[in-house]
Amino acid sequence: MSYIPHTADDIQAMLETIGLADVEELFTAIPEAFRFPTLDLPEGLSQMETSQAIEYLSEANLPAGKMITFLGAGAYNHYSPAVVNQVLLRGEFLTAYTPYQPEISQGTLQAIFEYQSMICALTAMEVANASHYDGATALAEAVILALNAARDDRKKVVLSGVIHPEYREVVRTYTQGMGLTIEGDEPASADLNTFIDAIDDQTALAAIQYPNFFGQIDDIARFIQAAHAHGALACIVADPIALGLLKPPGAMGADIVVGEGQGLGIPMSFGGPYLGFFATRQKYVRKMAGRLVGETTDAQGQTGYVLTLSTREQHIRREKATSNICTNQGLMALAAAVYLSVMGKHGLRKVAELCYHKSHYAADVIDRLDGYNIDRHKPFFKEFVVQCPRPVAEINRYLLETYGIIGGYDLESPYPDRKNQMLIAVTEMNTREEIDLLAQALNEVEQ
């Protein structure tokens, strides 16, 4: 059997030690009528055959790399330096559990401590935790933190309509039993004033995305001031790549910064596993969900790292815990730490600048095409909205079939009033030739 080392002799010897005659006797506690069902599943394959079968499946997909892609909307085709994957493949990181025993887990613990520090530096916040499942659940946990931190029983949350639609759905799923109202995003407006006007003295938390779902850079300082004027916590859902270039939310007074860390060296992998990052102010650290690594010393005075403030967590506080999270996205946090180390101070800025320049070039060439218009009334980072002459699905089909281009995201399904609007993402991976080809193809569709 593939991964089982037992020989017939081993099994016999072990049964003798236990005092049983055969393996089936181990299962007499199970009601007989239900014992040993026949599973209607295929027979096992060899590793070689399995590998061939899955490779075959994988070839039925059209991945980035084979295709030219301009699709973003929350998952991005960024470059991941070779070092990232190589470090993740180290069995010592890959095959360890959560670091419950610090003396033999310093590798994982220190790497998480470094990750926490880098997230703090990137967001300009004082504390960051060891990760959440993804950006959407990190936002949901921010909402829960705010409800618990509010001294005056506030039960309202205001979400901007330009937060990723699925993130807003996840917040609603998470909070369905908590008796709160969520406002601000129905109808979803991209107007900052409309959103700010929804914040009132009952609001525990208000959140906006930076850059927003349409790629635009809103005046988040103004939003943060408005939230604080009502005693609400201000939460920013940030793109960590954009923070390589843009002002960090912490410097503008944000109370919580969360986001999706997939861009930090993690493959798109059809939607996961990704990395939810979560940063906040020191004063909220005890209300925060998730694991935290802190620095300390051993008896010899050597520096070491441990999981700390565990009394917030489910294994100690049970029904009173700040969250139920246990397993998080540890290896993805390691990926981000390695990515941010390799990219470093200068490299991340460069990645962000490449995104900025290339997306602006793309916007310029598309804007010049007949029938296409770019919404430019706010600055944008790496994504922008194109008003197209035809339905987006139709255009994308042409791009794919004629040029092998994966086009942008169709905004109509989450935003029904945004007919024929395509969200285009341009990253450092897109070349000028690819952008020119996209423009050429778009131009052809028009004719």
Add this chain to the structure above:
Amino acid sequence: MSNWNIPTDLHYTKTDEWIKVDGQEALIGITDYAQDQLSDIVFVELPEVGTSYSANQSLGVVESVKAAADIHLPASGEIVATNNDLADTPEILNQDPYEGGWIVRVKLADPSEVDSLMDASAYTAYCDERG
């Protein structure tokens, strides 16, 4: 024979708080038994002055590395002061739970509520029972 220091001039709760009445006001803290069970205390969450609580309501939390316990108010009242030394040196609760380690001062709504609490001998028996 009890292993814990249980002063005779205080009253005690089933949840291991002590209360020391002084006219209309009272000091409240956790007992030697409680601090011993929790071991090294690392954090105390204090209520805001001016808040009123009814008896047995939770007004804050004491945390060690491995456990957390709610602090319950032994008798109804309004918080008039909190021990701010606990913010930076929570270990006072381990070292001196009855004097330096007081947690809140309350203005009692009804001082007679205290009569229903355990005295030192009843509380000693209660601690011994739990070991």
Add this chain to the structure above:
Amino acid sequence: MTEPLIYDLGSPGRAGIKMPDPDVPLADLPADLARDDLDLPEVSEVDVVRHYTRLSILNHSIDKGFYPLGSCTMKYNPRLNEDMARLPGLAAVHPYQDPETAQGALELMYETQEWLKEIGGFAGVSLQPSAGAQGEFTGILIMRAYHRDRGDTRRTRILIPDSAHGTNPASTTMSGLEVIEIPSDARGNVDLESLRAHCDDTVVGLMITNPNTLGLFEDQIVPIIELVHNCGGLVYGDGANLNALMGIVRPGDLGFDVMHYNLHKTFSTPHGGGGPGSGPVGVAEHLAPYLPGPLVDIVEGAESEGEMPRYQLVMPARSIGRMKAFYGNFGVIVRAYTYMMVNGSDGLRRVSEMAVLNANYLRARLRNTYHVPYDRVNMHEFVIEGRFADAPGIHALDISKRLMDYGMHPPTNYFPLIVHEALMIEPTETESKESLDAFCNAMVSIAREAREQPELLRDAPHSTPVGRLDEVRAARQLSLCCRPIANPD
């Protein structure tokens, strides 16, 4: 042996990567939008590789040695899984691609749903949840939605045995429901009388781990489920311990209404030092409409003679919503699917048989040295007490720390809460008899040391990169970030 922080390596101006110059004209960036400083490391590629390699060496891992961490199913993580998850045709697919360009990924998800349904005996499976705890949260929200849909809004309580994992009560609170704790009886099973007393029309359901966290199969599981169903409640199974049950019994057949699977335990996906996991949820027919989505389904009618089925994403009719963005931890699902394919139906049953055999062998060999509080045939794990009447002052923690000197990872400590000084031991099926024997020998010699040289245990570990760490200091003098951050307040 310690390693400096990455921030303390390198030198100003050093870079770990070369990025190209822009091949397009430069665009203006309004000055007020840009940050002035970015406080990240300035290191070369070799600095990064050496730093993280040196850090990795400080870890224990399955790749290095035995890891009998109870409740965590630390089995060997096959390397084929890693290769499969990294195939460009799977790793570089965008979740919003036209489904026609992602049929392979969708088929893989569909097949995984089908396999999990069959293994668990359920009518529907959603692959959305990211880990066990999120699976629990999902399951409770589903049960809540089911009752509310029937106008049954009085139901607000979840019954949970006192042996349960902490995530069970925590997930209940997140769902806005109340936890009622049910005691265990003298045999380590759910106390039926107490359960009966709590079964009324306020019960949303029972959350039960079976085999339970003592490693014991609830032999009254059928009457337990009946009791709960009779009062209108539903039964949730915490599937953390499914490694004991594949091909042995299907929870759905026993009457469980909903259960989560832990792909990062039972299905051999690596735990990565704390995730990512994957916690799919399986449900019986009556709960299928509430599953979180999207799920993968076959497009009806698209399948003509000899043609391949087409797959699509669908949202169940009365879905509780999305638990995360996109569809689930796909990369983890690929690994689990690879594992299931290699094993097949017989192989999966063999996995559970050998996991249970290994655990019983360990118990049989240790029961004369350590007290086993519930000493009968167990499933894939069991619990011993880490204390000795004639070695006062020795705790489970000391035994655990000493095991590190023998090159092994300790069992789970202090869980379940109902056993004093609990050491919960789960060997898994991928350990050979030699490796189990080595562990038993270590445990026996530690028991001897506890009497003869107790300080060896109390000061342990002696051979690890750092000694016991000061957790009190870590919590009192919080240091969670090594960079100075200016507070704007």
